[in-house]
Amino acid sequence: MEQLTTIGLNHYLTISAFLLGFGLFAVVTRKNAIVILMGVELILNAANINFLAFSKYNGEMQGAMFSLFIIVIAAAEAAIALAIVINIFKIFKSVDVSSIDSLKE
Amino acid sequence: MFELPTGAEIQGIIASLKVSVGFFIPEIYLSLLFMFLIVVDLVAKGRKNSMLAISTLAGLAGSFFFIYQQQSLHAGEFFFGMYVLDEFALFFKYFFVLSGIFAVIITMADEQFDREVKSMGEYYALIVSMVIGMIMMASSADLMMIFLSMELVSFSAYILTGYFKRNARSSEAALKYLVYGAVSSGLMVYGFSLIYGLTGETNLIKTGAALAAQGNTHSLVLMLSSLLIIAGFGYKIGAVPFHFWSPDVYEGAPTPITAYLSVASKAAGVALLIRFFYIAIPHGTLEVSSQTGIDWVMMLLVLSVGSMIYGNVVALWQKNVKRMLAYSSIAHAGYLLLGIIVLGKFGTQATLFYLLSYFLMNFGAFYVVILIANKIGSENLDDYRGLGKKMPLAAAALTVFLVSLVGLPPTLGFIGKLMIFSALLAKGSLYLWLALIGIMTSVISLYYYMLIPLNMYLRESSQNDNKEMNPGIFAQALMAVLMFLTIYFGLFFTPLSHFSKYASAMFGITLN
Numbered sequence: 001m002e003q004l005t006t007i008g009l010n011h012y013l014t015i016s017a018f019l020l021g022f023g024l025f026a027v028v029t030r031k032n033a034i035v036i037l038m039g040v041e042l043i044l045n046a047a048n049i050n051f052l053a054f055s056k057y058n059g060e061m062q063g064a065m066f067s068l069f070i071i072v073i074a075a076a077e078a079a080i081a082l083a084i085v086i087n088i089f090k091i092f093k094s095v096d097v098s099s100i101d102s103l104k105e
Numbered sequence: 106m107f108e109l110p111t112g113a114e115i116q117g118i119i120a121s122l123k124v125s126v127g128f129f130i131p132e133i134y135l136s137l138l139f140m141f142l143i144v145v146d147l148v149a150k151g152r153k154n155s156m157l158a159i160s161t162l163a164g165l166a167g168s169f170f171f172i173y174q175q176q177s178l179h180a181g182e183f184f185f186g187m188y189v190l191d192e193f194a195l196f197f198k199y200f201f202v203l204s205g206i207f208a209v210i211i212t213m214a215d216e217q218f219d220r221e222v223k224s225m226g227e228y229y230a231l232i233v234s235m236v237i238g239m240i241m242m243a244s245s246a247d248l249m250m251i252f253l254s255m256e257l258v259s260f261s262a263y264i265l266t267g268y269f270k271r272n273a274r275s276s277e278a279a280l281k282y283l284v285y286g287a288v289s290s291g292l293m294v295y296g297f298s299l300i301y302g303l304t305g306e307t308n309l310i311k312t313g314a315a316l317a318a319q320g321n322t323h324s325l326v327l328m329l330s331s332l333l334i335i336a337g338f339g340y341k342i343g344a345v346p347f348h349f350w351s352p353d354v355y356e357g358a359p360t361p362i363t364a365y366l367s368v369a370s371k372a373a374g375v376a377l378l379i380r381f382f383y384i385a386i387p388h389g390t391l392e393v394s395s396q397t398g399i400d401w402v403m404m405l406l407v408l409s410v411g412s413m414i415y416g417n418v419v420a421l422w423q424k425n426v427k428r429m430l431a432y433s434s435i436a437h438a439g440y441l442l443l444g445i446i447v448l449g450k451f452g453t454q455a456t457l458f459y460l461l462s463y464f465l466m467n468f469g470a471f472y473v474v475i476l477i478a479n480k481i482g483s484e485n486l487d488d489y490r491g492l493g494k495k496m497p498l499a500a501a502a503l504t505v506f507l508v509s510l511v512g513l514p515p516t517l518g519f520i521g522k523l524m525i526f527s528a529l530l531a532k533g534s535l536y537l538w539l540a541l542i543g544i545m546t547s548v549i550s551l552y553y554y555m556l557i558p559l560n561m562y563l564r565e566s567s568q569n570d571n572k573e574m575n576p577g578i579f580a581q582a583l584m585a586v587l588m589f590l591t592i593y594f595g596l597f598f599t600p601l602s603h604f605s606k607y608a609s610a611m612f613g614i615t616l617n
Binding site for chain 1: 252253256267274276277287291353356357
């Protein structure tokens, strides 16, 4: 019962594992480039939660620092990714990754 | 939860930072060069000239001076264990600056840029930022630095891959590179978070010690995180099964970027993998490796065998020379992994030597492919017919580079493969079968590499105009020099071998 009522490390880790799963699921199944990028953000945030939770429960600062840097990197990644996706849309008139196949065997 | 540092502690931190900056001069110099190039681009906007390229070349060459100065410094860690300076890192600093220079030179030769883009803009600045990122990848000793430097390289590479904005193939390559890269680096950082949770450390040396002390108490978590981390590293070196991006990206990207990615970015991944695998993963005795739940040697074995077989076999069907070289680079990732599996001093030396030989022959091959594409406007195998008569020197040079890629004497590639295989066999009969797979797949690769000389020399082109095409005196000279070096170092390889032996020393671990 105590496991359920008090929030502990395991709760955070479970949430982050779910986020990782959802992120991977989105990346694998979706066809829209934007949704794939959203999946990537979920994966990065899963790592973020992990770092913060571990950092909170072992009292060291490194994890919190790491997650700050992940947030910054995720923002930079989104900027570059959206620039590329906009360019793709200009050329192919679509952001559906299955219809973008000018490179073939 | 966290205590504020006292005044004395802050003073100490500042003093330590001041000392650390002294070990960071090449990177600072290159960062200034990056900003300088952006300013030069703003000043020279609109004018299509080689000023940017020349200043990039001069700037990159200038960094050799600072790197050379570092050779006299002692190996050590600085920035609170985030960053190290050792012979291994120095080797890669030379390697990456040199590959940046080559990337600029072959970009200047490529006429596709004149057709596709109006101005070179940030192109050269991004090449420099990639050099900085790769140097940092080879020198990081902390999970956070590894992640940051890897993302710096990846982001620059995404933009460079999609540099031909109006070209559908280039943009598509950028999108594919981006999606695969983002997912695998996300998985890698999740793996890092698990390692951090297990050990409470992000420094590689401390992580290695903590993991060794732990034994097999958390073997399942360690296995999961190892798999996730391998996904990130494997993507960077383009090994099977994380190779899906590489054929498309290599075919779609501007050819100089293809050459740059296939040599420098792969080498950066190898450097990172070696440092991480040697230092952070406890091994040395067989008991430890079986204790920690997952055998990294076993994992790398699977990657290596898969890459060698898949890369060489699928290349057999390729009709586009760039795409064929992409599959061949997957195969070469497999050979590089063989050297890493061996562990120890000899294995590292063999891997570094192989990287040097791969540098020379792959840049050479791509350079000739660019020069040929300038003249015939195509990278298709069938269009190479009759080139032996039209461009005699280019055809001869390409043949030498391909012979070297196969690994036949008297070229540098032969010595590289020889060192890798003898390092494997020095481990006893344990890895004999691996060396056999390596040799067999090299034999397979002979077929597809030799298709190119076959088309160039023995088949006539459909249009019967046998007029010679001259790629220009500078290009001729550079091709001749590269061809000469490939053969020269194949015969007198002692300097390179000594250099790679010197470089196989890492801070935080004694190799034997």
